[in-house]
Amino acid sequence: MRHARVGRDGASTSASRTSSMRRRTTTRRATPTTRASTVRARADADEDAVEMDDFDARRVRAFAARARGLRAKVLKELLARAGARSDDCLEKEELVRRVTETWIDTENDAITTRLRQLGNIGGNPRAGYALVTLDVGGEIGLCDFVIDTGATTALITPKALEMLDKENVTEGAAVRGLTGTGETLRQKVSVSDVRLGSKLFVLDAVVTDLSAVGLPPQIGGLLGLDFLSKFEIEFNFTDSALKFWPKGSIANGAVDTDDLVKIPLHLHPVGLRTVKCSLNNSAPFDAIVDMGSFFSVANWMASTTAGIGPDSPEVKRGGLQVSGVDGGSMQMAMAPFDLRVIGEAEDLSSTYRGMCCVGDLPAFNALGASVSPMMALGLDVIGRGRMVFNASDNCMYLSSGDETYGV
Structure with missing residues (x-):
C-alpha cells in the first residue's frame, strides 16, 4: 500500500521507496510533529524527495489548500475535535500540515464508491433511487440496495433472503411497518457477515416484497436510517460519487460543507x-x-x-x-x-x-x-x-x- 506524507508546501511524498531513488543529505532541525498511520507532516522542506502517485498528490494538495484558507484558531478547533494536539504548533503552516494529515487519515477510513441511480422521471433529470452495493454472501454475493432515508429500518426481499447462507440469518419477531400508502406487518431478520467495502456489519432488516413499487428483481432491499446512521454520507449527484465517511468527519472538517x-x-x-x-x-x-x-x-x-x-x-x-x-x-x-x-x-x-x-x-x-x-x-x-x-x-x-x- 502506498502512503502519503505532507510537505511544507502542501505537496505530498510517498512512504514507499525503491533502491534506485536518489537521496539528498540534509540538515534537519528539531520540529514538533505527529505521525499518523498514512500521512505525517514534514517539518523540513529539504527532507528526502520521494515520488508518489498522482491521486495521493492531488488530494493532499487539495486538503492543504483548503486548510490554508482557514484561520489558525479554526484549525486548532478542528484538531481538538479530532483528538489531535495543536499546543506544540508554533506556526500556522504546522497547523495546516497537521490538519491535512488528519483529513487524509479520515478519508482513508471512508468507503468511496460510484453513485449509481436507478430510474428516471421525465422533466426531472435528477430523479433516480441512489444505489449501493453490499456483499451479503451466499449464492447472491454482491447485491444492490436502495438508500432510503424515509425508512427507519432496512428491508430485504424474500428472493434475496432465500439466496443467503442460512447460518448467517437469524429470524426475529414480526414488526409493524409504515409505508406511504398504509401500515404492514412483516418478519424481521438479522444477517451477519455483510460487507460494505472493507467494513463488516450485521444487517438488521425486515423481509418485504418490493415488486409492488416497481423495483427490478435484482434489487436486494432498502437501507434505512438504522444502517445509514452508522456513517456520515456524502452524495455528489453532479459527479456521481458516493462516500461513507466515519462518524466525526464533518466535525473535524474532512468533509467540506462550506x-x-x-x-x-x-x-x-x-x-x-x-x-x-x-x-x-x-x-x-x-x-x-x-x-x-x-x-x-x-x-x-x-x-x-x-x-x-x-x-x-x-x-x-x-x-x-x-x-x-x-x-x-x-x-x-x-x-x-x-x-x-x-x-x-x-x-x-x-x-x-x-x-x-x-x-x-x-x-x-x-x-x-x-x-x-x-x-x-x-x-x-x-x-x-x-x-x-x-x-x-x-x-x-x-x-x-x-x-x-x-x-
Whole structure:
C-alpha cells in the first residue's frame, strides 16, 4: 500500500521507496510533529524527495489548500475535535500540515464508491433511487440496495433472503411497518457477515416484497436510517460519487460543507427525520426527508396553506401514481411551488422552484398530520448537486438551489 506524507508546501511524498531513488543529505532541525498511520507532516522542506502517485498528490494538495484558507484558531478547533494536539504548533503552516494529515487519515477510513441511480422521471433529470452495493454472501454475493432515508429500518426481499447462507440469518419477531400508502406487518431478520467495502456489519432488516413499487428483481432491499446512521454520507449527484465517511468527519472538517446549507434534522416519534419547510412563503411546517421518493409530496393542508387549493387553476390532475410496498396506490395531483428548506440560521435556506406532488398519503395521517401541513422531501429537492446526510448528529447539508424544474 502506498502512503502519503505532507510537505511544507502542501505537496505530498510517498512512504514507499525503491533502491534506485536518489537521496539528498540534509540538515534537519528539531520540529514538533505527529505521525499518523498514512500521512505525517514534514517539518523540513529539504527532507528526502520521494515520488508518489498522482491521486495521493492531488488530494493532499487539495486538503492543504483548503486548510490554508482557514484561520489558525479554526484549525486548532478542528484538531481538538479530532483528538489531535495543536499546543506544540508554533506556526500556522504546522497547523495546516497537521490538519491535512488528519483529513487524509479520515478519508482513508471512508468507503468511496460510484453513485449509481436507478430510474428516471421525465422533466426531472435528477430523479433516480441512489444505489449501493453490499456483499451479503451466499449464492447472491454482491447485491444492490436502495438508500432510503424515509425508512427507519432496512428491508430485504424474500428472493434475496432465500439466496443467503442460512447460518448467517437469524429470524426475529414480526414488526409493524409504515409505508406511504398504509401500515404492514412483516418478519424481521438479522444477517451477519455483510460487507460494505472493507467494513463488516450485521444487517438488521425486515423481509418485504418490493415488486409492488416497481423495483427490478435484482434489487436486494432498502437501507434505512438504522444502517445509514452508522456513517456520515456524502452524495455528489453532479459527479456521481458516493462516500461513507466515519462518524466525526464533518466535525473535524474532512468533509467540506462550506458551499452547502446546514439543515437541522428533527427526530419524529416514529424514528424518521424531518426538516422545516415553507411553500410559497407559508409558515414553516414539518417535512420528512425521503430519498425513497422520486418527487416531493405535500398534503392538501400544506398546499392550501401555500395558496393552492384543490380547485386552483395551477393544479394538474392525473399526474403521478404513488405505490407502496403493501401494493396500495393512489393518484397524485401536481402543482408548482416555491419551496424553501429552512437552514440552521433563519436567513439561510435551500430553495427549489418546481412541480411537487399533492395528495393526502395515509402515511401523513399515521404520522399525526391529519389536520396539519406536512410533506415528504424527495430526490427532486434532495438530489441536487451535493448533499451530506448525518442522521446520528441530526443534520444534513444541501445545495443552496436556485434553479427551476418542471414548471
